[in-house]
Amino acid sequence: MRRLNPSLVAGGVIVLLIVVTALVSFVWTPYDATLVDPASRLLKPSWSHWFGTDKFGRDVLSQIMVGSRTTLFVGIVAVGVAAVIGVPLGILAAMSRRWSSEVIMRSNDLLLAFPALLLAIMFGAVFGASTLTAMIAIGIASIPSFARVIRSGALQVMRTEYVLAARAAGRQPFPIAVRHVLPNVASLITVQASVSFAIAVLAEAALSFLGYGTPPPTPSWGRMLQESQEFLFSAPRLAVFPGLAIALAVLGFNLLGDGLRDRFDPKLEDRR
């Protein structure tokens, strides 16, 4: 019987907690997360407001709960964009001739050299700051990492005997890619997705902090941090809760990624 992987378990539990929080927030939050209540502004944590209230009198716990939706949404879409474009590019680069492979990978390098946050800020400036533009920009910036990882995995698969046999039998490249290569790099995609998810969460928080991400009043952990800045001296708790949420989410997805890598990487098989 295999030993449980601690990273996988810890990461899985944290991610599950965030997912459950996000799902619960659709049906229940202690208070309306966007309801401004000046009479209740800047309340300290208490039984009625576990995490206190912000300068608008909004319940911080409710905002953290609804903010987890934004976080997951951004992560899913950004990783989706990166995977949908990056995975086929990686497989194509592995299966195509040398020169076209070079073109794909050097284009990837160009994109990789462009800072992700700068790209997102440019998108925000051109198309207007919104969750969608932030997600797409983060997704585009994550394409190179997907393409590189998948290409290296696909190159290994292309040298396997069953692929060589399929090619010798006259199979076309597309069926080989779908039937043989893709299933064998699926574990790599899963690992890369969880790592990219953590990066996307952090990037969205950074963008919202800078005012280029989720616009108000939709709760976002990054913007909660931004709005807490002027209270760092008088009510530092306002920065602590969203800060902890971001740290926990990033930790969770990274641990999950590490755990999945350990679980799927054949080189680590002996150590298990």
Add this chain to the structure above:
Amino acid sequence: MKSYPTRAVALLATAGLLVVTACSAGSSTSSGSSPGADQSLSIGLVAEPASLDFTTTDGAAIPQALLGNVYNGLVKQDETGKIVPDLAKSWTVSPDRKTYTFTLVDNAKFTNGAAFTAADAVFSINQVKTKWTTSLKAAMDVVQNAKADSPTKLTVTLAKPSNDWLFRMTTRIGAMFSQTGVDKLATDPVGTGPYKLGSWKRGDSIVLQRSDTYWGTKPFFNQVTLKYFKDPTALNNALLTGTINVVGTVQAPEALSQFTSNDKYQVIEGTTNGEVLLSFNNSRPVFKDVRVRQAIRQAIDHKALLDTCFAGRGKLIGSMVPPTDPWYEDLTSVAPYDLAKAKSLLQAAGATGASLRLRLPTLPYATSCGQVVKSQLEQAGLKVTIDQLEFPAAWLTTVFKNADYDMSIIAHVEPRDLGAVFNAKYYTRYDDPTLQALLASADAGDEATQVADMKKAARRVSEQAAGDWLFLLPNLMVAEKNITGLPQNAITESFDLSHLARS
């Protein structure tokens, strides 16, 4: 023999170094230097100008930086609101109040070297009438003729008596331009002021250098940097870390305690002309019904809003007139907070559930107030979507120029701007013949008539709910303790730097 020249060079270099060191010792970090010494100052502001040309570009940031500093007018306003001489030493008004005769100073020079004469004043007035493209140019329409009788004598004839015209000459439309210096106004302004443009690093700062050709008392600082910040906390932090010496406009009043409790800083709190307006696009069908506009005003708890989004600093005014204007009346009672009344007004107008787009500029107070407004209007039964537009460029184009919005929030800092803001051509698209008649009567009448009619006009826009006046911005500044000459009240368009000094 060779060693002598070497020694001489070394001695000269050492002497030069000492001189340089002595000069730099008198720069920004030293104190006690006399006016005219080599001193510099850095002021933190928000909302950078989109251009330096206020003849074609709107926005209060341009005159804030340039008027009174790079440009002079014939007249200007002092801190009490009184019209006082600037490039005009004195002036007389004819009995029919249609002819103004100005006697101009004879020693003023533009930074391009040209002398300022009455011909430049005629040129500047005519430029407003013929070349300016901003809506503010309308204030010059009343001028029938401007004539240079001599280099220091200017006669301006109005088509009809106007109380407003001389006052408007204290604002940007009264700026005096050089006949040979208007080619590159957007990047290279030429004026007669105490400062000239040193450099403009877009997105960062404007550097003003003391003008050697200035005709008046030379300002204390030889260089003033206006540094622009988007983030209010970054602005405060810049003062704490010594990057700037003055926070010209505090945008995070909640964080003021860090300065009030510190002996290194002084906090200045006064009043401004900055009415924070929740503007309505009155050309939209939903806003044609006065009941909807009134409902919005009564759905907002202004006291709670001020406490929430500006830490309770500022003043509730209830109309478009600040307390420093002669016709100010407290009109907050015209539309008191009454949620039940707001709901019933919306229901009567059939507007319950109506969707409104609140397009906000990316300015800290607008973002904060917008969230309160949205929440309170939704409690009254409206559906409000917030949409943020980059300020100034995107907001000016979308909201201000194209009027593609339902509601917005912006501080109108121009003095006596009721008539400018509430007319059919402005972005508020407010077309009210009764209001226009009152404004015309106020402009043409004597002083008592003007005050009486302007009071009626202020009440009219308030009762008709042409917009909603969220609050009046305070003049909130923080500066290092030894900076002097900072204005208690900011009631003009300009941030006058010429009186600033270091004690």
